[in-house]
Amino acid sequence: MIKTTATRLRGRIFPEIQWTTEQKAEREAESEAFYQRCYAIFDRVKAELIATHYNWFIAIEPDRGEYFIDRDLEVASLQCREKHPGKLHYTFRINESGACGSI
Template sequence: MTQLSHPRRTRILPASILATEEARHRQEQRDALAMRCRAIFERLRPTLLETHYNWHIAIDPETEHYLIDQTLLGITQKIRDAYGNTNEVKLTIFRLNDTGTCGRL
């Protein structure tokens, strides 16, 4: 049997070097955002679950505004339409089901 050799892969961009403290700080910010969004999601879920089961929901914790769509592609397009192509958008996407997860964990 012949073994296939794979060409060595090289990075296009240099590896990101984040200080441990900065990485920890960013993770804490993501966790805080997720907790705020989860609280809003848990409040909205009972009213939306029956009519929009397994749809995606994106929640803005600052305004409690949310967007829903049947597909992940659809929800991301709605986010772009509503917020533009800015990196400053801080939303969390959930799935309107029993757990809120969007995929396999």
């Protein structure tokens, strides 16, 4: 018996949206640039925050350079979204690597 996925049964969900290779590359470059802007802020404050808030979360809004910290990932993100509605933010864990989990 052949197993099929729901996507194969339904087809593409949005077949009218077909990104070119250039559009995909542009999107990836924008994402990387956004990450680098956020990481620069994280890297600047990481040393002082590790001493007092180790393994907490930090949500960073790079346009204003503001950040919000909390023990709970959702609370930190919510604080950032409330202060800057409609703006993107990036979340790191306050530790040596900034990673929120491991594989």
